Amino acid sequence: MGKISYVNGRYLNHRDATVHIEDRGYQFSDGVYEVIAFYNRRLLDEDLHLQRLTRSLAALHIISPVHENSLRFVMRELIARNNRVDGTLYMQITRGVAKRDHPFPHATEASLVMAVTGPKMPKAKEITEGVGVITEPDLRWARRDIKSISLLPNILAKQKASLAGAREAWLVDEAGMISEGAVSNNAIINAKNELITHAADEHILGGITRDVVLNIARKSGIKVIERSFSLKEAKTAREAFLTSTTSNVLPVTRIDGVAVGNGKPGPVTLKLLSLYHEHIYAQTGKQWN
């Protein structure tokens, strides 16, 4: 059976999954998205993702074309039709198809597209050795808290990381402060074993994995400080890590080629990863080795 994707009410062979050239997502990046992991066909932190989707839609004044229950149904149906046990669900809602004009169209129904892919787990070596990141100027717009498809600066930064053989690009503002990664949030552990991460304001995209990991950290007695940190602070931190739906908790052991701490994944990071794996297990029954 081939891959099946969902487009505006229809389950289609993936190769036939198309949208109109005047879909405002294509002409204006006028839309939002979510990426949700699933294990044993169970969506991880589904409610949190849908809450964020609702916030993103509201920020752009886009009305979802379907009610939340229908959305949940389609997500499950698409996973079932693709016969996937573990994987990632991608969902995109745009303002819909209208004759090209910048202001919002009237009486246009939003577009809803979904696709599933196989799981994108970090490699074992990325966990045991940690990953390297580079730093890049943060060129993005001012409303990074909206999970929009306006991702051009993000892909350009990620491409630079890719060319440099790094896992991710950390984005640095003109004052030398790090906001987050191009496609992930990040945090450092200081000499007091405190976790420092940028507050979830308009400067970053507040990740679901970030929120879950911060809650886990607090529950396990780690002090969490939500403030921005400088590149200099990161390079001299005891530990560093990044979080995202597809990366989970990933130790960062090199920043611009400089070793973080002793250059190996740190105990706080590995503890948080272990607790995050327990979080996944509790919701989906997925076991990690």
Next chain:
Amino acid sequence: MGKISYVNGRYLNHRDATVHIEDRGYQFSDGVYEVIAFYNRRLLDEDLHLQRLTRSLAALHIISPVHENSLRFVMRELIARNNRVDGTLYMQITRGVAKRDHPFPHATEASLVMAVTGPKMPKAKEITEGVGVITEPDLRWARRDIKSISLLPNILAKQKASLAGAREAWLVDEAGMISEGAVSNNAIINAKNELITHAADEHILGGITRDVVLNIARKSGIKVIERSFSLKEAKTAREAFLTSTTSNVLPVTRIDGVAVGNGKPGPVTLKLLSLYHEHIYAQTGKQWN
């Protein structure tokens, strides 16, 4: 005959003009575009638009899927197939279709899409009375010189203008300096009858109409000063106007409800509009009343 659009080598009924949901234009706003006016089936300033397209593509490391001669052929063919005499040609090139992943895909051919619409001339009243603009914070990313489809901040600002009954939103930075409009460039005329407009650097999208009008101004003896100007300076200017492919030269007579100069289109602006009309006539034979 219905509307015909072009998608990756095929001329299609407009309603059938679709792209794949994994076109990177749809998922990442990973693409660029041009809007070119044509009159009497002749494209206005075609070379300048294609030069800018080439610059935008190079900035994003996208390789055009067709050679320039083919591009020029398709543009003419599409105008002919739509049986349009005057109108606007929209062209979009994205990095193409690839399994969703942020770094650039390998061996993926870029997508090319074109559509034509009828002319979008300013209304007579907009020229005789001028238009009003509002001001909005400039929330855009740092590379506004690339004519990318990452236009979410632009449409949000234009929507606010639309709700306010204004023609355009002028974008103001934190220091109170105006960069340009959401979908147009702008300029003011000071008490010495000098034309002041933001330099064509990374902070603005250097419009083709802007370039042509500045050349026209210089040739007619108007001193052109390329520097940013403040909102305060704009509100106390003698004249103000905006330029774009679909607006030509449009007098701006109200900024945030405050009259510019005597509140009527000024002589320098109207002279530039008249000379711009002559520019159009010289290239296309289009006559203006």
